[in-house]
Amino acid sequence: MDILTLFVVVPVLTAIALLFTKDLKQARMTTMIGMLIEFGMAINLIFAYFKERAVNTDIMVFRQDMMWFESFNIHYAIGVDGISVLMIVLTATVVLAGVFISWMIDDMPKEFFITLVILAAGVYGFFISLDLFTMFVFYEIAVIPMYLLIGIWGSGPREYAAMKLTLMLMGASALLLVGILGIYYNSTADGGALTFNILEISQVNIPFEAQKLFFPLTFIGFAVIGALFPFHTWSPDGHASAPTAVSMLHAGVLMKLGGYGIFRVAMYLLPEGTNYWSTFFIVLSVIGVIYGALAAIKQTDLKYINAYSSVSHLGMVIFALLMLNKTAWTGAILQSLSHGFMTALFFALIGMIYGRTHTRDATKMGGMLKVIPFISLIYVVAGLASLGLPGMSGFVAEMNIFAGAFQHTDTFHRVMSILVVSAIVVTAVYILRVVGMMLMGPVTNEEYHSLKDATWFERVGIYMLLIPVVGIGVAPLWLSNMILDSIKPFIEGVL
Amino acid sequence: MTNFLLMRNEIILLVLILAMLILEVTTKPQHKKGLINVAIGLFLLHTILGFFPNEAGELFGGSFRTNGLIHFFKNVLNVGVLIILLQSADWLRDKVAVYNKIPEFFMLLFSSLLGMNYMISSGDFLMFYIGLELSTLPLVALVAYNSFSEKATEAAIKLILSAALASAVSLFGISMLYATGGSIFFEEIATNLQTSNLAILGMVFFFSGVAFKISLAPFHFWTADVYEGAPIGITSYLSVISKGAAVFVLMSILFTVLPALTEVWKNVVYVVAIATMFVGNLFALRQQNMKRFLAYSSIAQAGFMLMGIINAEELGIATVVFFLLVYVFSNLGAFGVVQAISSETGKENMDDYTGLYRTNPKLALTLLLALFSLAGIPPLAGFFGKFFLYAAAASKGYYLLVFLAVVNVTISLYYYLLPVRAMFLRKSEDAIPYFKNKVMMRAGLVLAVAGILVLGLYSPLYNYIVELSAGIL
Numbered sequence: 026m027d028i029l030t031l032f033v034v035v036p037v038l039t040a041i042a043l044l045f046t047k048d049l050k051q052a053r054m055t056t057m058i059g060m061l062i063e064f065g066m067a068i069n070l071i072f073a074y075f076k077e078r079a080v081n082t083d084i085m086v087f088r089q090d091m092m093w094f095e096s097f098n099i100h101y102a103i104g105v106d107g108i109s110v111l112m113i114v115l116t117a118t119v120v121l122a123g124v125f126i127s128w129m130i131d132d133m134p135k136e137f138f139i140t141l142v143i144l145a146a147g148v149y150g151f152f153i154s155l156d157l158f159t160m161f162v163f164y165e166i167a168v169i170p171m172y173l174l175i176g177i178w179g180s181g182p183r184e185y186a187a188m189k190l191t192l193m194l195m196g197a198s199a200l201l202l203v204g205i206l207g208i209y210y211n212s213t214a215d216g217g218a219l220t221f222n223i224l225e226i227s228q229v230n231i232p233f234e235a236q237k238l239f240f241p242l243t244f245i246g247f248a249v250i251g252a253l254f255p256f257h258t259w260s261p262d263g264h265a266s267a268p269t270a271v272s273m274l275h276a277g278v279l280m281k282l283g284g285y286g287i288f289r290v291a292m293y294l295l296p297e298g299t300n301y302w303s304t305f306f307i308v309l310s311v312i313g314v315i316y317g318a319l320a321a322i323k324q325t326d327l328k329y330i331n332a333y334s335s336v337s338h339l340g341m342v343i344f345a346l347l348m349l350n351k352t353a354w355t356g357a358i359l360q361s362l363s364h365g366f367m368t369a370l371f372f373a374l375i376g377m378i379y380g381r382t383h384t385r386d387a388t389k390m391g392g393m394l395k396v397i398p399f400i401s402l403i404y405v406v407a408g409l410a411s412l413g414l415p416g417m418s419g420f421v422a423e424m425n426i427f428a429g430a431f432q433h434t435d436t437f438h439r440v441m442s443i444l445v446v447s448a449i450v451v452t453a454v455y456i457l458r459v460v461g462m463m464l465m466g467p468v469t470n471e472e473y474h475s476l477k478d479a480t481w482f483e484r485v486g487i488y489m490l491l492i493p494v495v496g497i498g499v500a501p502l503w504l505s506n507m508i509l510d511s512i513k514p515f516i517e518g519v520l
Numbered sequence: 521m522t523n524f525l526l527m528r529n530e531i532i533l534l535v536l537i538l539a540m541l542i543l544e545v546t547t548k549p550q551h552k553k554g555l556i557n558v559a560i561g562l563f564l565l566h567t568i569l570g571f572f573p574n575e576a577g578e579l580f581g582g583s584f585r586t587n588g589l590i591h592f593f594k595n596v597l598n599v600g601v602l603i604i605l606l607q608s609a610d611w612l613r614d615k616v617a618v619y620n621k622i623p624e625f626f627m628l629l630f631s632s633l634l635g636m637n638y639m640i641s642s643g644d645f646l647m648f649y650i651g652l653e654l655s656t657l658p659l660v661a662l663v664a665y666n667s668f669s670e671k672a673t674e675a676a677i678k679l680i681l682s683a684a685l686a687s688a689v690s691l692f693g694i695s696m697l698y699a700t701g702g703s704i705f706f707e708e709i710a711t712n713l714q715t716s717n718l719a720i721l722g723m724v725f726f727f728s729g730v731a732f733k734i735s736l737a738p739f740h741f742w743t744a745d746v747y748e749g750a751p752i753g754i755t756s757y758l759s760v761i762s763k764g765a766a767v768f769v770l771m772s773i774l775f776t777v778l779p780a781l782t783e784v785w786k787n788v789v790y791v792v793a794i795a796t797m798f799v800g801n802l803f804a805l806r807q808q809n810m811k812r813f814l815a816y817s818s819i820a821q822a823g824f825m826l827m828g829i830i831n832a833e834e835l836g837i838a839t840v841v842f843f844l845l846v847y848v849f850s851n852l853g854a855f856g857v858v859q860a861i862s863s864e865t866g867k868e869n870m871d872d873y874t875g876l877y878r879t880n881p882k883l884a885l886t887l888l889l890a891l892f893s894l895a896g897i898p899p900l901a902g903f904f905g906k907f908f909l910y911a912a913a914a915s916k917g918y919y920l921l922v923f924l925a926v927v928n929v930t931i932s933l934y935y936y937l938l939p940v941r942a943m944f945l946r947k948s949e950d951a952i953p954y955f956k957n958k959v960m961m962r963a964g965l966v967l968a969v970a971g972i973l974v975l976g977l978y979s980p981l982y983n984y985i986v987e988l989s990a991g992i993l
Contacts, residue, residue: 093979094979094982094983095979095983095986096835096838096982096983096986097908097911158907161898162898162899162903165897165898165903166898166899169892169897172937172940173940173944173945176941176944176945177944177945183945184941184945184946187945188934188937188941191933191937192930192933192934195929195930195933196927196930199926199927199929199930200923200926202907202910202922202926203910203914203919203922203923203926206910206911206914206919206922207914207919209911209914210914210915210917238919
């Protein structure tokens with residue numbers, strides 16, 4: 026079996042193995058082994074990719090193509106470029122960290138891990154797909170387990186949050202479906218056969234009228250999961266109610282499906298539609314960036330702060346993609362990665378704090394640095410990465426985005442870019458405010474003195490996420506080269 | 521020499537009916553329970569025999585015709601009925617045997633199925649009408665099978681009144697088509713028929729009559745009450761077999777008999793499809809009784825089936841037949857669980873399902889899969905069925921219809937998640953306690969689940985249907 030299909034097969038096998046486990050210990054060991062294999066494969070994939078890239082200059086490498094439904098010309102077509110490889114690594118890391126963070130899950134552990142790995146299988150499948158149909162199938166497989174994960178193991182208004190999230194994301198995928206069919210039936214525009222294959226469609230000049238119609242459907246279809254304003258409302262509720270590992274996975278990985286799909290499908294296949302609609306969506310994304318940041322200031326619940334912060338950060342990804350140049354796109358991918366690791370780390374830490382203090386209200390806590398120094402320290406580091414401190418991943422990403430954005434010299438783009446840059450200041454406000462309120466100062470509650478710092482499995486999870494956050498910040502060059510290589514054919518397709 | 525083996529399926533079914541009649545007379549009352557197993561065994565044999573290929577051809581000067589696709593669809597109906605019988609065995613044993621009404625049940629059910637077979641094999645309107653009536657009348661008796669229940673009696677009366685009205689309406693339409701086409705034979709009508717107001721009127725009346733049977737909006741009013749009143753096995757028969765056969769027949773008549781009116785009936789189908797999806801889905805939102813819930817859900821599903829019909833080409837045939845196949849398994853999975861719980865505890869409300877996963881995980885999981893398949897979530901079979909229907913509609917440029925359909929899918933997802941929420945998300949002190957299903961019921965559920973899991977992913981099946989539908993038009 027080829028090395029990409031294994032990424033889907035291993036989680037499925039893990040899920041099947043989990044069916045035969047009896048208790049929490051067996052379930053978590055099984056999941057951990059499965060996800061460790063997956064993680065190892067992801068690391069191996071980076072090296073294999075570089076090796077292959079040296080001799081192979083195709084857009085996508087490790088390609089496999091199998092006919093699935095002949096009459097519709099649906100294939101199981103897979104392949105990766107540098108961006109998908111990085112996304113797979115991100116997924117593998119966050120999932121494995123999520124398993125460690127869920128080490129002590131007590132309610133129906135077997136079912137929890139099964140649902141979690143099925144979700145992971147969907148995400149992997151999405152990132153390797155080159156066929157729109159296959160991609161869509163995996164997308165929905167990745168979304169629907171969220172309902173059970175939030176609904177069963179969540180907290181607070183979990184039923185409401187789960188239902189809202191599922192309906193909004195599935196509604197978005199419904200739009201996406203119309204868009205995909207529209208692209209499919211226009212893939213004959215140059216006289217070729219109907220096809221779902223992304224690389225083949227990219228060679229076709231789809232008529233402008235069709236691009237105009239189907240671009241917004243496809244774009245919004247992906248942008249909802251990328252939390253574009255005003256379709257972001259599922260995200261704060263969903264994150265707040267989800268159990269820790271699910272928040273991590275959702276903010277860290279699932280929301281990246283949005284940006285990935287936007288540039289891989291919507292923009293790449295419908296370039297004229299992109300140009301036609303870009304102004305409109307740039308405005309929306311800028312509103313999202315600023316609105317998310319301002320909303321985060323007003324929140325006191327840690328998870329809500331992070332959820333709105335994600336809206337702001339991912340708005341920046343969509344903004345960068347719409348800037349349509351190499352620098353901004355590199356920034357967008359870097360931001361996706363950086364936000365993925367950093368947010369997952371944040372949600373993991375919030376989960377640990379909540380598990381100890383049983384509150385997520387930042388105003389009720391104080392002096393955490395004195396009682397749980399390790400967790401608090403990492404929280405500060407994650408916060409600094411989030412506000413874009415040089416040396417951390419966030420800085421590299423945002424630097425690229427702004428550099429790309431300022432390459433546009435017209436008034437509209439300038440104004441929008443300045444607005445986005447100004448959001449960084451707001452980010453600093455809400456991050457530092459929480460750090461000051463919750464971590465510094467006197468210990469507000471006597472009981473906090475008896476709190477224990479992170480356990481070994483929590484530390485493993487934390488380090489797994491912390492290393493990439495710092496790593497990307499310190500040595501970004503090889504990454505941005507890898508991304509730049511892969512972006513080239515795409516950006517040339519769009520321009 | 522006329523090859524009566526073309527009617528193999530019908531002949532065997534007739535033999536089964538007669539065998540039940542003889543067994544009814546010769547079996548001692550205390551042994552009648554054993555007839556359940558005998559009948560199901562015989563029907564299993566019939567189903568297996570059906571898988572042997574049959575030739576294409578005509579009988580009675582073209583009144584009866586069969587081809588690969590028709591034969592395939594008869595097999596689909598057989599498998600569906602087999603699952604229904606397996607799922608109903610417990611109910612028959614526990615509730616019906618007391619009144620000594622076992623053989624009649626099978627006779628009536630098989631007669632109705634025989635009618636369906638003739639209906640989908642019909643080559644002229646006479647055979648069509650005989651098949652239609654033969655399939656409906658036994659059903660009325662079956663709906664009222666629990667004759668001590670007021671609801672069942674009411675349901676039966678509602679069914680027979682609307683069925684009578686429906687066949688009157690479609691007969692009226694057929695007479696107009698006869699007037700303009702000059703024949704009752706499908707092939708001759710197809711060549712003779714010209715677009716005229718009378719022909720269009722005839723088509724509309726015919727369509728309305730069949731629409732009653734499929735319960736398309738606005739002809740759906742009988743559905744929920746009848747589904748609720750009837751025994752669950754019969755409800756699933758109505759919603760799966762009866763509806764499936766009617767959709768198949770409507771499609772083949774629209775495609776092969778009325779191609780002259782294609783542009784007209786496309787508009788009718790377009791409007792009715794949208795109305796049916798919205799009515800079914802919006803009414804399903806607030807249902808508490810699981811049977812009514814599934815009734816409205818199956819109304820909405822019929823709206824989706826029309827999306828394949830609107831394609832008016834071979835692609836449409838293949839997608840509709842594939843969707844029907846998938847729908848049989850998905851819906852029977854859902855009805856099977858409702859049946860199992862109802863015959864064990866008598867509970868039929870959604871609230872009763874609260875906390876079911878913690879007490880009866882397998883049943884809850886089966887219902888989850890069935891509902892997700894109905895909602896069209898990959899990788900379950902329902903997703904592929906729906907996607908192909910969208911593709912069929914979109915290939916003719918009906919993007920607005922596809923858009924409205926996917927809006928409906930999102931609405932439907934809400935109510936399909938309600939039982940899931942009750943079963944998985946909520947806990948209950950008085951959840952239905954653990955019980956073990958009998959072998960037959962388990963076999964029925966396992967068959968349905970296997971279909972839900974495999975049919976979509978296994979592409980050769982769809983390719984086979986595509987092959988069968990090629991050259992039909």
